[in-house]
Amino acid sequence: MLLLRFCLFCAIVLTLAPLIAFIDARTAAFQAIALHLAALSALLAVPLLIYRRRLWAIAGMLAALWNIALAWPSIAANVTAAFADQPKGRALKVISFNLSYDNPGFGKTVDFLAKSGADVIGLSEVTPEAKAALGKLKEIYPHSIDCIGQDRFCELMLLSKKPLRYSFAGKIGPKLTYIASADLDWQGSAVSVAVAHIVLPFVKPDWEPLQTWIAADDPSPLLPKTPVLWQSMQMAVLAGYARSLGRDQIVMGDFNSAPWSDVQTAFRAATWLDNRGPLVPTWPAQLPPPLRVPIDSVFVGGGLSLRDVHAGPDLGSDHLPVIAEIGSKRVIAEAE
Template identity: 30%
Template sequence: MIVQPTASGDRRRQRLRRLRLARLLALGCVAVLALPLLFRVLPETGDSTESTAVSALLWLLDLAAHWQWLFAILLVVLCAVIGLAAHRDRRWWALIPLAALPLWTASPVLPDASDKATPELTVVVANVHAGNRDPRPLLDWLATAPADVVVLLELSPAYADALARAAPDYPHRELLPDDSPFGIGLLSRRPLAGFETHASADDIPFLLAMLDTPQGQTRLIAVHPMPPLQPHWRHERDLLLEVAARDSRELPTLVVGDLNATPWSTALLSPRTRDLRRSTGFAPTWRPFGGRVFGLPIDHVLASPHWQRVHAERGPDIGSDHLPIRVALRGSQ
């Protein structure tokens, strides 16, 4: 006798397939949330090029790790649905606390300043967007929240010309505008010495200057590497930050810019950059769809152990797809 499948049987099988898929997706979310732990123990590759297979794999893992909060939210939703749907099998709910992993797996932050009497150094990083021609929103914000030094990314010739006429409060400046997204510049209230222009392996400029600060002469490096849209560009971004981190234990150093790297990226978790710590938090600074919630925290002020953090904040909309960041630092004792 042949038993014909019933409609209820078909629905049950479809339900079981959906549950299996949800379980696999939940386990995939856990794996992505654990990626920063893997990045911390990866062997150092040195300056030599990685093999094609290793580079491609690290590139894919790095891209996935950027979106930690998205996978954390998805894990909570999937585990809640599984627990309710699978005959109230609440064992999956035990995975929900893992959604907090991004708080603990991110790159290390600067310690908070304990000595409130020492002078502050205030740093702003602003990706102004290559198509933006009006510096007035940025300057209006700086008038209410002044900074000692401002690092500008995606600085176009038109923006630089308008800025030169409207920023008298920053007498020390080095501007390298370009029609590409890789124009870069510095505005400073403090003297700049030993200014140098360098280029990455991809011929993308970055700036190095010695800045007169309350901590003494401080090396300031302003960078904007290529977005890691290919394995090569991820590798070059990581190498650029490794170069910037050299000697940062001995020499007070600030690395400032749109790093195209989140706190869970291979770039910030590399053993070779461990002496540079974030003064910035988890709030998105790049906003591909506008708003202040959805996006990625890729604009950073990294500092050597000579510094402590007083506070960090995001600025207002300045006509860019990035929000500026303002950080106040004090020298460590």
């Protein structure tokens, strides 16, 4: 019984930790495990209720409800997406995948991507060795943009079956924020596609190694109601860049945050992008799905909508690839 109460106490502390982000912004990172904390709190509350530890049981259920309320916008959007009318016509298939610097080999990744049927692939944590291995995909994906090897901090790559226009890969602003992006033609109109990789949520902007990499006067943009973290500032830079792209756009990558987090909520509010659809737990790949966190996302905006989103297989990375089929809302409008 003592163990149950201790575990519930820890779950409640982690649930409330983001509320003190004004003291230490890194506590906001625990928002990512809201669903895990909800399930754990509810499960612990049941035996405590059976053993008549009512106050503890009530505390556990309140903690569960608090976490569910935090994630509810994403859960509701997931349910809505599941029952919504799906766009007609051919979907644009994209894959977003963090290869991982520690990936022991790239053979499985290359084989998977070659057989995936994706139109566009966004990759992060691409090393020069990984780029060389991905060269085998040139016949299938003749169009690409990256800055691997050109900048020590750039590890992004965009591959496409379709010709790319206005392609760019590199630094887009302060706080070492990078992007690989381009426009492509789809269903008679231009679609802007970009891949990004946002830093972990535990890094404060005054982190000492960061000061050795960037200038002391590097600006620190911040979106409203976001914790003062390096991650939040990169998301603010990314939001500004997204607003410079065409209205129909896809922004994918490893965002190191959950869809219900403060940074993603603010990012959606600052752009016309949305990713609140099917939740896809992607990290860590080696754990079963209920224990993973959905930190890899595909955002779409303008006349685009997510038709289907799911995780791919384990390819040796600590992340699973995200596979998304994207439809055009205009097709439904024209059909109606």
